[in-house]
Amino acid sequence: MKWHEITISTTEEAQEMISNFLHELGAGGVSIEESGTLSKQRDTSLGQWYELPLNDIPEGQAIIKGYFNQDTDMEELIASIRPRVEELREFDIDPGTVEYSALVIDEEDWATAWKQYFKPLRISETLTIKPTWEVYEAGPNERIIELDPGMAFGTGTHPTTALCLQTLETVIRGGEEMIDVGTGSGILAIGACRLGVKNVLALDLDPVAVSSATENVKLNELSEQVEVRLSDLLGVIKEGQSGEAGGSAPLTTAVKVPVDLVVANILAEIILLFVDDVYEALKPNGIYIASGIYKNKEDDVEEGLIRSGFEIVEKRRDEDWIAFIARKPQVT
Numbered sequence: 001m002k003w004h005e006i007t008i009s010t011t012e013e014a015q016e017m018i019s020n021f022l023h024e025l026g027a028g029g030v031s032i033e034e035s036g037t038l039s040k041q042r043d044t045s046l047g048q049w050y051e052l053p054l055n056d057i058p059e060g061q062a063i064i065k066g067y068f069n070q071d072t073d074m075e076e077l078i079a080s081i082r083p084r085v086e087e088l089r090e091f092d093i094d095p096g097t098v099e100y101s102a103l104v105i106d107e108e109d110w111a112t113a114w115k116q117y118f119k120p121l122r123i124s125e126t127l128t129i130k131p132t133w134e135v136y137e138a139g140p141n142e143r144i145i146e147l148d149p150g151m152a153f154g155t156g157t158h159p160t161t162a163l164c165l166q167t168l169e170t171v172i173r174g175g176e177e178m179i180d181v182g183t184g185s186g187i188l189a190i191g192a193c194r195l196g197v198k199n200v201l202a203l204d205l206d207p208v209a210v211s212s213a214t215e216n217v218k219l220n221e222l223s224e225q226v227e228v229r230l231s232d233l234l235g236v237i238k239e240g241q242s243g244e245a246g247g248s249a250p251l252t253t254a255v256k257v258p259v260d261l262v263v264a265n266i267l268a269e270i271i272l273l274f275v276d277d278v279y280e281a282l283k284p285n286g287i288y289i290a291s292g293i294y295k296n297k298e299d300d301v302e303e304g305l306i307r308s309g310f311e312i313v314e315k316r317r318d319e320d321w322i323a324f325i326a327r328k329p330q331v332t
């Protein structure tokens with residue numbers, strides 16, 4: 001079988017949004033390559049290892065490749081993605097001078113083309129993300145997240161995901177109940193369970209993410225602990241129903257709201273839409289990890305969290321991305 005490969009060169013700043021667009025348009029896989037110039041220092045503090053050779057992509061730039069089945073009209077696809085990319089400028093996200101190209105490749109090339117970018121990755125003190133197709137022997141005290149991200153976002157290679165997993169590792173004490181909003185591949189829900197969380201309600205608006213997360217939860221033998229549901233933000237809880245089209249099945253999850261912990265790795269614009277709902281969904285002293293925030297939105301998110309009643313415990317940074325750790329105060 002043949003596949004169409006679209007290549008988009010853009011900025012690191014815009015890569016997440018553009019790769020999300022490709023997923024939404026039905027990409028069968030998306031890969032991102034960032035600048036890896038020879039002068040770039042690679043972080044090995046947590047024992048990370050890198051298989052990819054350094055490349056000549058200029059600092060701050062990224063190359064995104066998306067793979068579409070042979071029936072896709074690529075001219076139409078590029079025409080539909082162009083205005084969405086340009087619109088990013090209105091959200092203060094600069095995609096730079098964007099270049100698009102497309103070519104046809106064989107299935108075999110496609111499989112290796114995107115999988116070669118996804119290798120076992122030590123992401124925090126104890127967590128390692130392992131692609132299902134890689135052979136990897138865990139060391140002592142190493143906790144493995146088995147993952148086949150398929151078409152959903154969340155391989156752990158993006159700074160926002162890494163920030164969430166590293167933060168989860170520091171806030172989880174064991175036995176918590178958690179909600180993961182925008183679960184994507186389910187990576188944070190699975191990572192949280194590996195770190196000791198008791199139960200997770202994992203939500204996503206995108207049916208492709210819901211099925212990817214469900215598969216990954218099964219793969220990690222966590223179906224008893226993690227319930228994955230289609231939901232627009234916390235809608236499924238508010239309605240007390242499943243978000244499945246036409247469905248009204250009640251939640252079967254062991255997670256009882258209010259919960260101890262909420263994590264959301266979504267863009268700042270979306271985070272700001274439901275801060276009050278997260279506050280409601282948390283127990284007093286409950287923790288909210290809000291990630292996916294690009295540096296130009298730091299102040300807006302901080303103000304939004306404080307306005308809803310949260311205390312800011314800490315802000316963590318990776319490259320230009322920020323994750324907030326916020327606490328719902330104990331009511332006296």
Ligand SMILES: C[S@@+](CC[C@H](N)C(=O)[O-])C[C@H]1O[C@@H](n2cnc3c(N)ncnc32)[C@H](O)[C@@H]1O
Pocket residue numbers: 152153154155156160161164181182183184185186187188203204205206209231232233265266267270292
């Ligand atoms: C940046 S990805 C994060 C995936 C994963 N949690 C991670 O940390 O890598 C954001 C996810 O949020 C989902 N999302 C976007 N808007 C949403 C909404 N209104 N309600 C629920 N999920 C949403 C997207 O479908 C996507 O899977």
